[in-house]
Amino acid sequence: MNVLIADDDPDMLGIVSAYFRKEGFRVLPARNGQEALELSEEHKIDLAILDWMMPQRSGIEVCRELKRQQYAKVILLTAKSAQDDELKALESGADDYVRKPFEPRILILRAKKLLHLEDAVTLGSLRVDLRGGKIYREGADLEATTKEFQILKCLIEHKGQILSRKALLDQVWGYDYLGEERTVDTHIRRLREKVGESLIKTHRGSGYSLGMPDE
Structure with a gap:
């Protein structure tokens, strides 16, 4: 399965990508929102994990475009904590919303649940x-x-x-x-x-x- 992971923090991008590769996913890393959209045009995306605050195109914008382009599950990552922000994320089409900092293994479990891979x-x-x-x-x-x-x-x-x-x-x-x-x-x-x-x-x-x- 193809997992698009977009985050402008290289350390976060590397850590999350490594965890998903270890679980057998094919990872498509992107350093900003524009790269994420370009990858989505070249590949079928099963799951996108998007940082909210990214240069060029935000995670919210990428989420909306992804939902228009193809059927893909989306998890938004953010340091924002206000309930209004969570509501905005879900209204953009995101399937789940994870606040930073987070435990990567929890993110993996949430991803598998979204993709119905528990069984x-x-x-x-x-x-x-x-x-x-x-x-x-x-x-x-x-x-x-x-x-x-x-x-x-x-x-x-x-x-x-x-x-x-x-x-x-x-x-x-x-x-x-x-x-x-x-x-x-x-x-x-x-x-x-x-x-x-x-x-x-x-x-x-x-x-x-x-x-x-x-x-």
Whole structure:
């Protein structure tokens, strides 16, 4: 999913962008309102996070234009605290309003809620329905088996970590499973045939981790 992040404070822009990239989003950074609008003309925007006070074009102006251009969720960031300001932000079309300073992880949670990602994860062209137990590519069900889905879900839940075969066996097959650890390799090979080779990384002698699919 494409996330447009616009803020004239380079430190804030870098921090927020890093958090969203870590969560697997494709980040489109902009240093002012005009850059934000130019990016919105070149890319489909799923979510825009806009600082209210920016040079050239304000976050309010960018929000209004975005809502005219395409369907995109918008979160406005501001140091303003008056209720009238919050009302103005929402009247401009913003879907949410976050006051500075804020905790980036809270912003991530609000963004996921807006995008209805609490029960689903998007990885490139893949959508993983965590509640329904399905994996889709561009809307098509890849018909992953229960074990294949559980392996991918486990890797998603431990993103950034390397999981050994034993750890995957314990979490997917259960602690009382007495089969060979190599069964994990067989299931991951079949899963890769469906989701793509780049999504699951092999770490020789260590195990597997979640990668990012090719854009």
